Amino acid sequence: MRVAGPPARDHLLSVADLGREGIDEVMRLADSFKEVSARPIPKVPALRGKTVATLFFEASTRTRLSFETAARRLSADVMSFSASTSSLEKGESLRDTIETIDAMGVDAMVVRHRSSGVPAQVTAWTSAVVLNAGDGQHEHPTQALLDCYTIREALSERGGGEPSSDLSGLRIGIVGDIRFSRVARSNVLAFSLLGAEVTLVAPRTLLPSSLEGWPAQATPELDSVLEELDVVYLLRIQTERAGQVLLPDLDEYHSRFGLTRERAARLKPDALIMHPGPMIRGVEIAPEAAELPASLVTRQVRNGVLVRSAVLFRLLAGPGRPAVPTGEDPVA
């Protein structure tokens, strides 16, 4: 069978690369992997012979293990590269590092970096599929996908019936450090693509300098929107920001933007409280308001593996790495 045209490389750099249909496809694939994960042997041979490299220039054991587990569930080989074991410290350029790993013949690179845009830059130096596992303050698409999946799952369990990726009519508040948050950037895109109405709740110092083109509204008053929210998404506040020019101190943040017991009591009875973790009690959320069902956290971890399996399958189960140099007809 002839595959039409040269294989175009799809990457996952931003939630925008997926669009509404792509997100829905990932959600439905994740459903399939949920069934797989319930089996005694939670593994399928779909990506046998493919190699997935995780390149974590910034440490995140949780996300790295999640991607590697997802890849292994698909029977892919996994190569793990972390900055501390790399030659970056010996002065090798980013491009050299990528080209070296590319030469080993990998099909996908899962890239985490403290600088925005590195996954996009990497695409120029490799023929592998590139997946963004969090870049600086830009995006963290798989976090947004797992959040969407978790909301979708919760709504389906509550309302019964087939799970749907349509979030229209839902009002989602994202609270906290929007300006520096890659999770916020990906979630604003994902939630709004699925039809939800997104409100950013933050002091102006923690909002991006411009919200032009953002499919979201913003308010500095949590109390003014609290009662209308179906989902309260609390972002981690980086404690090192407090005491800088952006934020007087953490106590003041907690009193203005924290989910206190009083505020929790005013939420809609079935409102979902979400957090990308790890949570700082007493800052983003009051200890007594944080009695969320423990299952939600473990469910998010499980869903992380499912959506990452889904994106790996979606990007890698198509036509593979070109076996011939570009420009030559693969059939001739």
Added chain:
Amino acid sequence: MPELLIRGGHVLSGGAEKRADVLVSGDAVRAVAKSIDPPAGAKVLEADGAVVAPGLVDLHTHLRQPGAEVAETVETGARAAALGGFTAVVAMPNTEPAIDDASVARDVLALGEKAACQVAVAGAITLGRRGERLAPLGELAALGITLFTDDGAGVQDGSLMRQALEYASDLKVVLAQHCEDASLAAGGHMHEGAWSSRLGIAGLSRLSEEVMLGRDIALVRALGTPMHFLHLSSAGSLALVRRAKKEGLPVTAEVTPHHLFLTDAEVASYDPVYKVNPPLREEGDVEALRRGLAEGVIDAVATDHAPHPPERKERPFDEAPFGMLGLETALAVCWTALEGRLSLGELLAAFSARPARIARLDGPAGGRQGGEVAAGAPANLVVFDPSASYLVDPGRLASRSRNTPYAGRQLKGRVRHTIYEGEPVVIEGEAQR
């Protein structure tokens, strides 16, 4: 050196344009006339369809020597300048070590003696460009240096800047400011706006430029000393300069080709080739700068040619250095951006006569740059074809570096020949030395 006949071009000089041949003998123009027969043994350069104008003068070139010869040298930078039609450049003092004493300045000037264009130097305002103590401006002025700047950074300390202006006024030299308030700019890597917010890159606000520019205009108003403002990038800066000039203050300003041509939307690729300081800004800023140049509020175009080797640009955006190449593409970029907005003669004035005056390169001591194409004038000439177009190929650049943002772009207008001190240093777009 054989005589040189530039045949069939339109001579653009002193605001007038006429079809004429130009005969060059030694280092001077010997005749300009409707039709000149080539003298025996003379070399003939064809110029049909092209204009013959005074050579270009760049107020703002980073030649990187001494200290970063891997990026550029006086020799390669001057060759790039010649290919861009420049017959004089002002080398910025942010070398390693900085040009903050006579010995370093003398070395660079000596290297420039053998180069493909005139190499003038700017001196640092403060020692090591650290913004703490004044450099020996008098010692440097004695070498003929007339322009001083800490370019790469602005002089943050207002009191120091005031003293520098007062001290400079005695020496009849001009201070040039890279307007950037360091506290407002801290940590920024691109223009602060919709794109930086979306891309998650820390922004450089227009404020950092406008706050220092506002301070310096107030200093000029109080002290009456002249001042030149480097690479202005925002509509707000333009408004400040417009007002200052209306008041009659002795200020001049320059803009770079890239700020007239590119916007911050380019950064969406995360390619550090678009990382430059001041940053590429928005459509509205580009439009204001184009208007400012057309109306003469902006005096000069200057390249801010800033070479970096590939390994320094092939880094994460926030780790890569600021700067892009400019010399070889400057005139074509501006002509592509501005054709129809101002005449070629007006554009050439912003590239030649006016920058020569700002850097005092127009007088006998400065090489009589940016003058006229007339018998007896020095033979520093550019032959530019405004209707030719070409594709920028980074592999063909004479610069040691490759960080041009115009790679693969089609530009209108092409430098055919450059004559420096009577010698054809560029013929048909090819460097001769």
Added chain:
Amino acid sequence: MAEREREATRPQGRVFHARAEVMDEAGVARALRRIAHEIIEHNSGLGDVVVIGLQTGGAPLATRLVELLGEIEGVAVPYGTIDVAFYRDDISLRRVLPEATDIPLDLTGKTVVLVDDVLYTGRTVRAALDALADHGRARAVQLAVMVDRGHRELPIRPDYVGKNLPTRRDEVVDVSLAGVALGELSEEGGAP
């Protein structure tokens, strides 16, 4: 529904054009009833039998088969569906979205009757055997298909066949409870 072998390739914008009806609705019903009797006879009752429909073409046939087995023997035969997208050997050539896999019990010790609409190269069945193995060690796997169109590429043969239908490789077989048709795929809107 075009034949699943082709369906999995999701040829964008291509549609099935029927050229000849091979079986009508009554013919399909008769064949299924015969297969149900053969299953009962072959397995001496339905003690450990589990019927698994291959997504997507086999699923409605399997559902109908389970109903018939219930009518004839008066027992409820366990039933499930399986999708083989994750097991295909040609995955690198095709882009697939799996349908639901729903197997309600451990298959260890069971006799699985795998149901599909068309048996062609045998590759889908091979993938299904791998997929089934991940749900337990069945005592035996039997294969029921509505149409065997030949052109096998693997050593696989059906235990129960609705109709043997000689075909060319460029032809397509379309199977549903409403009938079986032979035709080909063509560009949407274009002539067959």
